[in-house]
Amino acid sequence: MTEDNNRIDLEHDELDEETLFIVAQTFKALSEPTRIRILHLLSEKEHSVNEIAEKLSLLQTTVSHQLRFLKNLRLVKYRREGTTLFYSHDDEHVMNILKQTINHARHH
Numbered sequence: 001m002t003e004d005n006n007r008i009d010l011e012h013d014e015l016d017e018e019t020l021f022i023v024a025q026t027f028k029a030l031s032e033p034t035r036i037r038i039l040h041l042l043s044e045k046e047h048s049v050n051e052i053a054e055k056l057s058l059l060q061t062t063v064s065h066q067l068r069f070l071k072n073l074r075l076v077k078y079r080r081e082g083t084t085l086f087y088s089h090d091d092e093h094v095m096n097i098l099k100q101t102i103n104h105a106r107h108h
Helices: 017-029 033-044 049-056 060-072 092-106
Strands: 076-081 084-089
Touching: 033 049, 033 060, 033 076, 033 084, 033 092, 049 060, 049 084, 060 076, 084 092
Parallel strands: none
Antiparallel strands: 076 084
């Protein structure tokens, strides 16, 4: 790719194993409808586990399991207020990919 074509030159570097793993795990996270719904909800504002469960009509255990998966990938973060955890998204890059993909899907 050249600058003449207004494209970024990636220099065709080999991807290291850690980068490949993180990319694959990120796409795995975005391949599951429940996780997409949770991330989409968190793109608006932070929510507690119970709020997410209620708004998405999911079991609290399902939400907790999916949030744990997303937290391990650093796609969501939380803050504690008393005994309640409030979750929000933690990676603007991934949220942009998600929003662009949703917009793409809505145009078909």
